[in-house]
Amino acid sequence: MHSRRTVLTTAAAAACAIGTGGGAVHAVTSGSRASGATASRSRPARLVSRMNLEEKVGQLFVMRVYGHSATDPDPADAEANRKEMGVSNAAELIAKYHLGGIIYFGWAHNTREPHQIADLSNGIQRAAAAQRVPVPLLIATDQEHGIVARIGAPATLFPGAMAMGAGRSRDDARTAGRIAGEELYAMGIRQDYAPVADVNVNPANPVIGVRSFGSDPEAVARLVAAEVRGYQSARVAATAKHFPGHGDTDTDSHVGLPYIRHTAEQWERLDAPPFRAAIAADIDSIMTAHIVVPAFDASEDPATLSRPILTGILRERLGFDGVVVTDSLGMQGVRDKYGDDRVPVLALKAGVDQLLNPPDIAIAYAGVLKAVRAGELAESDIDEKLLRILRLKERRGLLDDPYTTHRAVDRTVGTRRHLATADRIADRTTTLLVNDGGLLPLSRRAQRRLLVAGADPASPSGTGGPPTKVLAETFNQLGYTAAALSTGTAPTQVLIDQAVAALGQQDAAVVATYNVTAASSQRALVEALLATGKPVVQLAIRNPYDIARLPGVRASVAAYSWTDVELRAAVRVIAGRRDPEGKLPVPVMRADAPDTVLYPLGHGLSY
Numbered sequence: 001m002h003s004r005r006t007v008l009t010t011a012a013a014a015a016c017a018i019g020t021g022g023g024a025v026h027a028v029t030s031g032s033r034a035s036g037a038t039a040s041r042s043r044p045a046r047l048v049s050r051m052n053l054e055e056k057v058g059q060l061f062v063m064r065v066y067g068h069s070a071t072d073p074d075p076a077d078a079e080a081n082r083k084e085m086g087v088s089n090a091a092e093l094i095a096k097y098h099l100g101g102i103i104y105f106g107w108a109h110n111t112r113e114p115h116q117i118a119d120l121s122n123g124i125q126r127a128a129a130a131q132r133v134p135v136p137l138l139i140a141t142d143q144e145h146g147i148v149a150r151i152g153a154p155a156t157l158f159p160g161a162m163a164m165g166a167g168r169s170r171d172d173a174r175t176a177g178r179i180a181g182e183e184l185y186a187m188g189i190r191q192d193y194a195p196v197a198d199v200n201v202n203p204a205n206p207v208i209g210v211r212s213f214g215s216d217p218e219a220v221a222r223l224v225a226a227e228v229r230g231y232q233s234a235r236v237a238a239t240a241k242h243f244p245g246h247g248d249t250d251t252d253s254h255v256g257l258p259y260i261r262h263t264a265e266q267w268e269r270l271d272a273p274p275f276r277a278a279i280a281a282d283i284d285s286i287m288t289a290h291i292v293v294p295a296f297d298a299s300e301d302p303a304t305l306s307r308p309i310l311t312g313i314l315r316e317r318l319g320f321d322g323v324v325v326t327d328s329l330g331m332q333g334v335r336d337k338y339g340d341d342r343v344p345v346l347a348l349k350a351g352v353d354q355l356l357n358p359p360d361i362a363i364a365y366a367g368v369l370k371a372v373r374a375g376e377l378a379e380s381d382i383d384e385k386l387l388r389i390l391r392l393k394e395r396r397g398l399l400d401d402p403y404t405t406h407r408a409v410d411r412t413v414g415t416r417r418h419l420a421t422a423d424r425i426a427d428r429t430t431t432l433l434v435n436d437g438g439l440l441p442l443s444r445r446a447q448r449r450l451l452v453a454g455a456d457p458a459s460p461s462g463t464g465g466p467p468t469k470v471l472a473e474t475f476n477q478l479g480y481t482a483a484a485l486s487t488g489t490a491p492t493q494v495l496i497d498q499a500v501a502a503l504g505q506q507d508a509a510v511v512a513t514y515n516v517t518a519a520s521s522q523r524a525l526v527e528a529l530l531a532t533g534k535p536v537v538q539l540a541i542r543n544p545y546d547i548a549r550l551p552g553v554r555a556s557v558a559a560y561s562w563t564d565v566e567l568r569a570a571v572r573v574i575a576g577r578r579d580p581e582g583k584l585p586v587p588v589m590r591a592d593a594p595d596t597v598l599y600p601l602g603h604g605l606s607y
Contacts, residue, residue: 059386094128118186138393163561164176177231179422187404229281239285241287245272254332287325287356291333340358345376433558535555
């Protein structure tokens with residue numbers, strides 16, 4: 001009797017080994033584009049030659065789909081699919097539009113737990129194998145770690161990019177990428193929309209921030225390249241984003257169209273290095289940004305639709321020959337100027353290969369077909385784009401075996417070794433910004449009883465948290481007696497009074513702050529706790545800039561995210577179980593004089 005794995009593998013080989021004459025199919029697990037092509041130079045071209053125009057166009061799209069199953073989603077998810085896409089499930093979507101990829105989201109209920117994710121991936125690949133020209137789908141997700149993670153526990157969660165920037169270790173970045181890639185691969189995901197290659201030079205950036213490795217272009221470049229090598233050594237395609245660089249904006253491209261005012265020389269110095277490093281590391285794909293860069297394109301089209309930027313700079317100047325994928329075409333930044341039928345056409349004309357998540361697949365798909373039939377897009381250009389995508393799939397082993405198993409999940413995802421590695425990496429990222437009078441580490445004798453108050457944002461992955469609870473529990477595990485009080489990101493006076501009263505029964509307070517602004521009532525909370533005269537430790541659980549608006553704080557720590565792995569590491573530092581090793585990967589500027597540095601790049605105290 002054949003095992004399930006044997007049956008799936010045999011089906012994949014039969015579906016994908018076009019024109020191999022029954023010979024052996026050799027796995028392509030890693031390496032450069034050249035080595036992937038060497039294994040079987042003709043497979044992508046032969047697949048393209050068998051497709052009609054409708055199938056070719058469909059292969060360029062990567063779509064969302066609701067549900068935990070490819071064929072049997074929950075009724076509410078089936079209804080959402082029918083409303084948005086005119087089909088009930090992933091299998092029907094693939095059959096109707098001949099898709100080349102699927103993107104997983106937590107809010108679409110794709111990522112409940114690792115076994116379910118693996119089953120969904122296998123169901124999607126079975127649906128692909130049933131098509132007239134069977135081509136495995138490239139399943140992708142945004143698993144950046146830190147504040148953007150679509151898959152939560154029990155999978156391993158690592159510190160986010162800015163925390164990794166504080167750790168400064170290329171080895172840690174490569175290790176995190178490799179382990180994260182191994183776990184994604186075990187769940188059937190072969191493309192990660194990571195790492196973020198944007199250089200966060202604007203503290204007011206509302207969409208990148210701690211998703212960036214930092215503000216030093218060369219340091220960011222080193223960590224981007226290391227993480228790329230880590231992911232791709234695990235046979236998962238990495239994707240550097242968001243080209244040509246989203247780090248100096250004050251508008252969120254999800255809701256508006258940002259402008260980057262850098263000159264060509266500034267771009268070359270500030271934004272280009274991480275993308276050059278990613279290309280030098282042989283990255284498989286690069287994601288575009290919905291931003292306007294007037295220095296490169298006077299039309300003021302967003303970069304996603306700009307041929308001068310995507311072809312003139314990315315392809316020709318930087319020499320990138322891999323897959324170019326758009327950021328989500330449902331974002332407002334790319335929809336302001338043109339209709340949803342024109343956006344995908346203009347993106348393809350600009351130099352894009354993959355069209356990610358258009359708001360209405362029927363309109364987008366029909367728009368591209370119309371443009372090809374009218375001669376606006378040449379079918380030969382579609383073929384060239386499709387060949388790039390198929391070569392990526394071949395390079396990452398999809399054309400040999402797109403399936404996974406529960407056994408692969410069990411021996412890979414969230415293992416004790418992986419979780420311990422994540423904790424060790426996190427221990428090297430926590431940054432001590434202020435420690436006046438040696439307030440830290442907190443003494444278990446003099447400051448045993450703790451109040452843990454502050455912000456409790458929802459978990460990025462839907463697992464873990466809330467932060468005050470995680471912090472208090474970790475302190476308790478280390479021998480303290482800690483009580484948690486959630487006061488939120490905008491504490492009312494009632495909550496502030498409650499926190500002050502609670503501190504009266506404790507020896508010290510740890511207060512978690514979240515993006516403190518000039519008008520934030522988090523400032524009033526911290527000031528009220530300080531006014532009690534008891535020791536107060538401020539812990540920034542997102543951007544490290546909070547300390548600039550909290551001048552009375554005598555002990556300040558930056559964790560860079562509110563995920564459990566980073567919060568536990570921060571507690572170990574506050575408790576003195578670990579020395580603080582992190583260094584600021586961005587400067588903190590004075591709140592009252594934004595051009596004056598308060599704490600410079602590289603600042604970080606130790607015990």
